[in-house]
Amino acid sequence: MKNRIFNIKSQQEFDTIALEVYRYQREHCAVYKRYCDLLDVDTVRYVKDIPYLPIQFFKSHQVISSSDAIDTTYTSSGTTGMITSQHHITDLDYYHRSLDDSFKITYGAIEDYAVLALLPHYLERSGSSLVDMAQRWIDQSNHKDSGFYLHNYEALATVLKRLNDEKQPVILLGVTFALLQLADDFPMKLPYTTIIETGGMKGMRKEMIKEELHGILNSAFAKAKLHSEYGMTELLSQAYATDAVHFTTPPWMQVSARDTNDALSPVAHSKTGGLNIIDLANYNSCSFIATQDLGKVHSDGSFEVLGRFDHSDIRGCNLMVVE
Numbered sequence: 001m002k003n004r005i006f007n008i009k010s011q012q013e014f015d016t017i018a019l020e021v022y023r024y025q026r027e028h029c030a031v032y033k034r035y036c037d038l039l040d041v042d043t044v045r046y047v048k049d050i051p052y053l054p055i056q057f058f059k060s061h062q063v064i065s066s067s068d069a070i071d072t073t074y075t076s077s078g079t080t081g082m083i084t085s086q087h088h089i090t091d092l093d094y095y096h097r098s099l100d101d102s103f104k105i106t107y108g109a110i111e112d113y114a115v116l117a118l119l120p121h122y123l124e125r126s127g128s129s130l131v132d133m134a135q136r137w138i139d140q141s142n143h144k145d146s147g148f149y150l151h152n153y154e155a156l157a158t159v160l161k162r163l164n165d166e167k168q169p170v171i172l173l174g175v176t177f178a179l180l181q182l183a184d185d186f187p188m189k190l191p192y193t194t195i196i197e198t199g200g201m202k203g204m205r206k207e208m209i210k211e212e213l214h215g216i217l218n219s220a221f222a223k224a225k226l227h228s229e230y231g232m233t234e235l236l237s238q239a240y241a242t243d244a245v246h247f248t249t250p251p252w253m254q255v256s257a258r259d260t261n262d263a264l265s266p267v268a269h270s271k272t273g274g275l276n277i278i279d280l281a282n283y284n285s286c287s288f289i290a291t292q293d294l295g296k297v298h299s300d301g302s303f304e305v306l307g308r309f310d311h312s313d314i315r316g317c318n319l320m321v322v323e
Helices: 002-007 011-028 030-038 092-107 129-141 153-165 176-185 210-220
Strands: 072-075 086-089 114-118 147-149 170-174 193-197 225-230 239-241 253-259 262-266 272-279 288-297 303-308
Touching: 002 011, 002 092, 011 030, 086 092, 092 129, 114 129, 114 153, 114 176, 129 147, 129 170, 147 153, 153 170, 153 176, 153 193, 170 176, 176 193, 176 210, 193 210, 210 225, 253 288, 272 303
Parallel strands: 114 147, 114 170, 170 193, 193 225
Antiparallel strands: 072 086, 225 239, 253 262, 253 272, 272 288, 288 303
């Protein structure tokens, strides 16, 4: 089953494997089993009936479905004193397979690009899955100019200009507040650059709506292609928005929306709700995650992210207090 996940080619194959993964994790993931038991879930015959584990459990419990040794643990970012999520990875090669295949589906061969990563804050702490993703892209690009940039915006701007003068395709992966700083200090034309913004102000700048952010970046970096990446500590897969708004998923990942007033009820396509994610790459943890993101899921399977809601907005989650 595990080896079939990255070869899914149809909805029927996805549904079959998702149900197999559910049964496996219901048996082997203690916190997921306890949660399903509290919901009084008995037989699940259809994917639509699979319960989604609230993402907060990654902060309070070890969410793991394998007895194998832990290769690494990814942690979410947070302010001092905040409880962070922990995602224990028992098979790092499996994460890398998800990264590699997702990239190839969206962008083609990584060797065609120089990869520049602008990830301050993430680089300054340990346990970031985003930094590991960027490092793998950098290593696999095998380009002499690929690398990380912390606060050296001038050096990054110099490299970007030279690579574009050389007509070298570039991927600039950046956290939002750092991309805005680069836009303020070094606006330039970047016809051969794809900018992938990963979100996140991290308290460094005022929050802004997507339209405002994209307007600033498109104005500062004329002719660049502006994309967005959707990922998180608790997932081993990523979704990409090549128009910076509508995210598409790889074949082993699907997104749906739930009613914000009733966590167990779905909402119709293109209606705002809390995002539920099936990420079959999470085989050794939990593949069925109820996130705290608000968004819309469209009939073609693409989705938008509109923001987040806090704990008080999640209904039905008093069931989540598990010993």
